[in-house]
Amino acid sequence: MSKTTRLALSAPLALMTAASAVPANAQQKTLYVAGYGGSYEQMMREKVFPSFEKAHGVRIEYMAGNSTDSLARLVAMKAKPQIDVVVMDDGPMYQAIALGLCQELTPAPIYDERYDTAKVSGNKATGIGMVATGFMYNTKYFAEQGWPAPTSWADLRDPKYAGKLVVPPLNNSYGLHALVMQAELDGGNEKNIDPGFAAFAEKVGPNVLAYEASPGQMTSLFQSGQAALSVWGSARISSFAHTGFPVKMVYPKEGAVALGIMACPVTGKSEPEAQALIQYMLTPEIQKIQATAYGYGPVNKNAVLTPAEAEGIPYGPEQVGKLRVIDWDYVNPIREKWDKRWTREVER
Incomplete structure (x- = not known):
């Protein structure tokens, strides 16, 4: 169609076209979010993002990747950031904050609904x-062997598990x-x-089949019976148990370890929708979706789960309050040194 022909459109049609262009133009704003891949990405795309996109135009x-990938992206883009919101494990997030890659959260009433464990100094x-972080065990295999469920971090040292134990490597939060x-x-x-390195080298390591970080490989090792x-x-x-495979979560008696799933608005970006998305992810409705679809324990006190929905995940002030919290301010500056030592002494 020529320019002249377009200008000759009737007034009603032109008005209708202009009106329909408003929401179409609004949809052109793009928000870039970095976070975990796999089933987490699927949950976010199918159950979390659509209603937010519609409400905010x-x-x-x-951008899918593990926390190390996302942190590397932020560092590489620091001069010209492209990511608006990043979701990472607590350890890498504290590194991002220390590197000046996260900006302050704007005040909102939703933040008053959080457990203290979800609050970060500096905001x-x-x-x-x-x-x-605890244990996953194959209930069917344990029953066939006549073994009771593991109960202690010391159980990883039991020789009967030789060749049947998988532990993520140290550069993974679970391994740390x-x-x-x-x-x-x-x-x-x-x-x-030092006692931890000695224990892995001498007591736990001999039982380890593989030091595996990939969720896909982890489930594959269980499915194959290895x-x-x-x-x-x-x-x-x-998530694995929901597929029907016979696995169960154990909270060791000495305490399971807290792994915080965190989000921050990226420094150098100023889209108000970035702040709104973080607030949206804290609403009781989205917290419940994360819990039921992916197994994340809610950090909003007002999120309500049924006993069946809460099974196996950290839920409620009593259970959340018992989790062991890592001192990331101490660990992060020396983590690279630990990684090298792990390679030299444990995965040698």
Whole structure:
């Protein structure tokens, strides 16, 4: 159609076209969000983002990757950031804050509804979900062997699990949690980590089939019957159990370890929808979706789950309050040193 022909459109048609162009133009604003891939990405795309996009007239572009990937992206883009909101594990998020990659949250009433464990000093990020690091075990295999369910971090040292145990590597939060808890068994902690390295090298390591970080490989090892016990997070275990595979979550008696799922608005970006998205992810409705669809424990006190929905995930002030919290301000500056030591002493 020529320009002249377009100008000759009738007035009613022109008005109708102009009116319909308003929402179409509004949809052109794009919000860039970085977060986990796999089933988490699927949940966000199908159950979380659509209603937000409709309400705010934005289109969300999702950049999938683990927390290390997302942090690397933020660092690489620091001079010219492209990501508006990032979702990461608590350890990498504290690194992002220290590097000046997160900006302050704008005040909103929803933040008063959080548990204290979701609050971050400096107000440049917030927890949006809670995971507990404990054990996943194959209930069918354990029953066939006549084994009781594991109950303690010390059970990882039991020789009967030789060749059946999987532990994520140290550059994964679950692996780091396991190292700290092994240190605690022998009188150490994150500030005295030597007992943990010794325990892995001498007592736990001989039982380990694989140091595996990939969720896909972890489930594959269980499905093939190669693995029967692992250190893993409650959300991953819940998701796997929902497929019908016979696995169950164990909260060790010494305590499961808190893994905070956090979000922050990225420094150098100023879209108001970024702040709105973080607030939206904290609403009781979305908190319940995250819990039932993916197994994240709610951090909003007003999110209500049934006993069946809450099974296996950290829920409520009593259970959330018992989780062991890592001192990331201490750990992050020396984490690279630990990684090198792990490679040298444990995964050698």
